Amino acid sequence: MTRDLKPIPLVFWRSTAGNEPVRDWLNDLPRDDQRTLGHDIARVQFGWPIGLPVCRAMGKGLWEVRSSLPSRREARVLFGFHCETLVALHAFIKKGQTTPDQDLALAYKRLKDVTT
DSSP states (O other): OOOOSOOOOEEEOOOTTSOOHHHHHHHHSOHHHHHHHHHHHHHHHHHOSOOTTTEEEEETTEEEEEEEOTTSOEEEEEEEEETTEEEEEEEEEEOSSSOOHHHHHHHHHHHHHHHO
16 A cells, blocks of 8 residues: 655644744755755655665664755754654754764654653
């Protein structure tokens, strides 16, 4: 059975103060980078489940959208699911081979906040 063409809804993690750091981060990127990330996130929304090179499991319910940006940088958007909704938890420009522990810890903490 194939999934219909309705996208999985997307929301941005919101702090108790009402801030949406992933949305703010995306809005601060150059327009071409925003377009690329938006396209990659939409591929996940419309094509779930989707694997490499666009999406990778990070463990414990956390996933990453992997984007090669026109600005010649690598971006990651970490997300999880809650109530059949994709929740964008954290985003960053990747600077090394591995995802920094503090970025993973922040995303896991936000995922826990959403699901409890």
